[in-house]
Amino acid sequence: MGAATDRGRVVTGPSGAEGPGAPANDPGAPDRRGAGHATQPGPTKAAVILPHERGPRSEANVTRAAEARLAEAVGLTASIGLTIVHTGIHPLRAQRPSTLLGEGQVGMVKEAVERNGVTVVVVDAALSPVQQRNLERAWGCKVIDRTGLILEIFGERARTKEGALQVELAHLDYQRTRLVRSWTHLERQRGGFGFLGGPGESQIELDRRLITDRIVRLKKELEQVRRTRGLHRKARERVPYPVVALVGYTNAGKSTLFNALTGAGVYAQDQLFATLDPTMRAIRLPSGRTVILSDTVGFISELPTQLVEAFRATLEEVANAEIILHVRDAAHPDTSAQRADVIGVLTEMAEGADAALDAGWEDRAVEVLNKADLLGGVEEVAKSPGAVAVSALTGDGLDRLRALLDERLAAGLETKAYVLAPSDGAAIAWLHEHGEVLSREDGEEAVRITVRLTPANRARFEQRQA
Numbered sequence: 001m002g003a004a005t006d007r008g009r010v011v012t013g014p015s016g017a018e019g020p021g022a023p024a025n026d027p028g029a030p031d032r033r034g035a036g037h038a039t040q041p042g043p044t045k046a047a048v049i050l051p052h053e054r055g056p057r058s059e060a061n062v063t064r065a066a067e068a069r070l071a072e073a074v075g076l077t078a079s080i081g082l083t084i085v086h087t088g089i090h091p092l093r094a095q096r097p098s099t100l101l102g103e104g105q106v107g108m109v110k111e112a113v114e115r116n117g118v119t120v121v122v123v124d125a126a127l128s129p130v131q132q133r134n135l136e137r138a139w140g141c142k143v144i145d146r147t148g149l150i151l152e153i154f155g156e157r158a159r160t161k162e163g164a165l166q167v168e169l170a171h172l173d174y175q176r177t178r179l180v181r182s183w184t185h186l187e188r189q190r191g192g193f194g195f196l197g198g199p200g201e202s203q204i205e206l207d208r209r210l211i212t213d214r215i216v217r218l219k220k221e222l223e224q225v226r227r228t229r230g231l232h233r234k235a236r237e238r239v240p241y242p243v244v245a246l247v248g249y250t251n252a253g254k255s256t257l258f259n260a261l262t263g264a265g266v267y268a269q270d271q272l273f274a275t276l277d278p279t280m281r282a283i284r285l286p287s288g289r290t291v292i293l294s295d296t297v298g299f300i301s302e303l304p305t306q307l308v309e310a311f312r313a314t315l316e317e318v319a320n321a322e323i324i325l326h327v328r329d330a331a332h333p334d335t336s337a338q339r340a341d342v343i344g345v346l347t348e349m350a351e352g353a354d355a356a357l358d359a360g361w362e363d364r365a366v367e368v369l370n371k372a373d374l375l376g377g378v379e380e381v382a383k384s385p386g387a388v389a390v391s392a393l394t395g396d397g398l399d400r401l402r403a404l405l406d407e408r409l410a411a412g413l414e415t416k417a418y419v420l421a422p423s424d425g426a427a428i429a430w431l432h433e434h435g436e437v438l439s440r441e442d443g444e445e446a447v448r449i450t451v452r453l454t455p456a457n458r459a460r461f462e463q464r465q466a
Helices: 064-077 105-115 128-137 146-157 159-177 202-239 256-260 309-319 335-349 398-411 427-436 455-465
Strands: 045-052 081-091 120-123 144-145 243-246 279-284 290-295 325-330 365-370 388-391 416-418 436-444 447-452
Touching: 045 064, 045 105, 064 081, 064 120, 064 365, 105 128, 120 128, 120 146, 128 144, 144 146, 146 159, 159 202, 159 427, 202 388, 243 256, 256 279, 256 290, 256 365, 256 398, 309 447, 325 335, 325 398, 325 455, 388 398, 416 427, 416 455, 427 455, 447 455
Parallel strands: 045 081, 045 120, 120 144, 243 290, 243 325, 325 365, 365 388
Antiparallel strands: 279 290, 416 447, 436 447
């Protein structure tokens, strides 16, 4: 992890300060080395702490078990190369504005930090800048909250230009709220001339202005990238194969399923947020129909608000998909809560004036209960109506999934009969390529062909023949 101005990194030192203006020789300035710096021998030791508030459990509000939440936080922490040497669940009766945790709990963590040589404490909660600073002072090490941890993962794994820009923008927005003044020797930078000059910018104001200027430049770059992606989408529409989008909670097995269906070599690991950038491949279904399969970033509970925009590319692919495959980890103990989180995100996308999804997105969704091999096979997995059980790892159930895709796509097709001239080979070939030919009679004077097409392809063909 680098300094606050490093691209894709969030760092707060023991004093809680950040900013490009902190001088290296300032005794009050934070330690800039950060976790994982080359000068630190051995692995960086981390502790993962879960402040847990028990919430009401109902069908509308499926709360996570504390153990499952802690396991997820441990997985997130391990995914950036930290060595976890201590974990703990700390029930909260009431949140303390100064430290979130109670005084006794802060002391317990301090003992664990000193006993295990911890240099980074990950708190699986949203910390205010004041809480983060106070905990760093109490524990004498770096403290990262859930938002900072997820930003760190995204910063390491974003590969496309838009993804990298979006993550940097999210980092800067997060850092701007954590510019805590600690440069005691810089009371003011004088402005004006001689003794008549009024007070100039304080160091924190200068840092904030530098970050704000960078944010403005990033937004301009992002707009250009989005315009380019819009042109690419229009180009795809000229060869309008149906799009099937994979969505689901992170680490549900979307990329493994994507590889199993397409034969692609997309990075797939038992790792949270293994995929950040959308990937698309063409596959052929049993009927001969060609579809575009889109692998997207996994969702997660309590997604940092700074990263909502980073999901724009993924959300647009989902919004334009004919079928949405909601991939679930059926073997996960928290699968119901994960399902509720994904549905919550998709529902938010369908609400508001700038809704990315149409209100009837549920009609396009199919639940895929993945990892059935961990539950004894697809026959042992309880299947709800409209859902299909598969094991992307073993391939069990994939034939049924392909057949289901064919069925769902066929249900939205229109059956049309056309009479074409034998010499109009281009039109006949177009129908074979873009539709499902049910029958064809070749005569000397005419070719009678019955085909199923999407409404868009039917309109496009008839306009072409007009």
